[in-house]
Amino acid sequence: ALHLAKAQDGKSLEDFQKVYNAIAEKLRDEDEFDGYIGYGPNLVRLSWHVSGTFDKNDNSGGSFGGTYRFKKEADDPANKGLQNAAHFLEPIAKKFPWISHGDLYTLAGVTALQEMQGPKIPWRPGRVDADEKDTPENGRLPDASQDGSYVRHYFGRFGFTDQEIVALLGAHCLGKTHLENSGYEGPWGAATNTFTNEFFVNLLNENWKLEKNEAGNKQYNSEKGYMMLPTDYALVQDGKFRKYVEKYAKDQDAFFEDFKSAYVKLLENGIDFGKLGKAYVFKTLDEQDS
Numbered sequence: 001a002l003h004l005a006k007a008q009d010g011k012s013l014e015d016f017q018k019v020y021n022a023i024a025e026k027l028r029d030e031d032e033f034d035g036y037i038g039y040g041p042n043l044v045r046l047s048w049h050v051s052g053t054f055d056k057n058d059n060s061g062g063s064f065g066g067t068y069r070f071k072k073e074a075d076d077p078a079n080k081g082l083q084n085a086a087h088f089l090e091p092i093a094k095k096f097p098w099i100s101h102g103d104l105y106t107l108a109g110v111t112a113l114q115e116m117q118g119p120k121i122p123w124r125p126g127r128v129d130a131d132e133k134d135t136p137e138n139g140r141l142p143d144a145s146q147d148g149s150y151v152r153h154y155f156g157r158f159g160f161t162d163q164e165i166v167a168l169l170g171a172h173c174l175g176k177t178h179l180e181n182s183g184y185e186g187p188w189g190a191a192t193n194t195f196t197n198e199f200f201v202n203l204l205n206e207n208w209k210l211e212k213n214e215a216g217n218k219q220y221n222s223e224k225g226y227m228m229l230p231t232d233y234a235l236v237q238d239g240k241f242r243k244y245v246e247k248y249a250k251d252q253d254a255f256f257e258d259f260k261s262a263y264v265k266l267l268e269n270g271i272d273f274g275k276l277g278k279a280y281v282f283k284t285l286d287e288q289d290s
């Protein structure tokens with residue numbers, strides 16, 4: 001059965017907004033990380049990796065149990081580089097010991113997206129820490145060297161449509177790839193810590209050349225020094241994906257709306273929130289008189 005969300009005794013919107021604010025203020029303070037990209041993109045990637053282990057066939061993995069805190073999952077080669085996000089969140093977990101790891105990892109991604117001027121992401125608490133024995137095995141995260149049919153099949157495990165897959169991958173407007181983490185290297189473009197539809201604009205407008213990088217892996221590079229993974233480029237090679245790339249390149253509002261829905265589905269996959277009430281929508285720091 002699905003994991004049943006459990007309300008934290010007496011915690012309300014105000015309590016979770018305090019956690020949001022602590023993460024958002026730390027993001028502002030520690031802006032020099034990764035060549036002044038900051039921790040935002042790394043936190044978004046962590047929120048996806050802790051959710052992307054979900055398998056709808058046996059309801060294992062996913063964000064509910066917060067099992068990233070255990071060595072086996074943290075040491076998954078696919079999670080290399082996320083130690084930065086985990087280290088960033090340690091003092092937040094200490095300051096708010098009542099929040100579950102699953103709620104903290106997903107809330108951190110929501111906070112980072114909103115603070116990078118992304119869409120408002122409705123978020124529900126209630127994930128409950130699972131035991132180490134429930135940690136999913138390594139190997140559930142995707143391989144960047146593959147093509148469109150691989151991407152479609154991979155996300156089929158979460159029950160995602162072509163439109164949801166393309167919208168979700170729009171998060172690759174953030175941050176960059178790091179040779180020492182994944183064997184790929186390079187930034188997407190200039191705006192690596194602002195959430196925009198530029199991933200789609202660049203996919204269609206840049207002159208991409210497939211080249212071998214210093215790690216011997218093939219990636220697409222553009223004259224402006226941007227890069228795309230083979231799985232990114234697959235979105236313009238595959239006709240069914242391409243039509244959504246064109247839609248989002250033209251219409252950032254449509255991208256924001258569809259990304260929000262797909263990202264919530266990713267973070268909540270496999271969890272039954274029952275009658276735990278509606279989702280919280282947090283204010284950004286700029287929206288508060290702080």
Ligand code: HEM
Nearest residue numbers: 041042045048081142143144171174175176177178181182
């Ligand atoms: C086909 C699926 C995907 C593949 C193969 C993939 C692969 C990768 C790779 C290889 C990196 C570089 C890691 C590094 O070298 O530091 C990366 C970074 C990133 N990914 Fe993905 N990814 C996928 C889907 C997603 C999704 C669904 C999201 C979020 C909704 C996401 C968000 C990010 C972000 C924000 C970064 C930048 C991290 C940083 O700058 O530290 N990715 N991805």
Ligand SMILES: Cc1nc2ccccn2c1N
Nearest residue numbers: 172174175176187188227
């Ligand atoms: C800017 C940027 N960020 C990413 C993350 C993963 C894959 C490709 N990316 C690009 N081009």
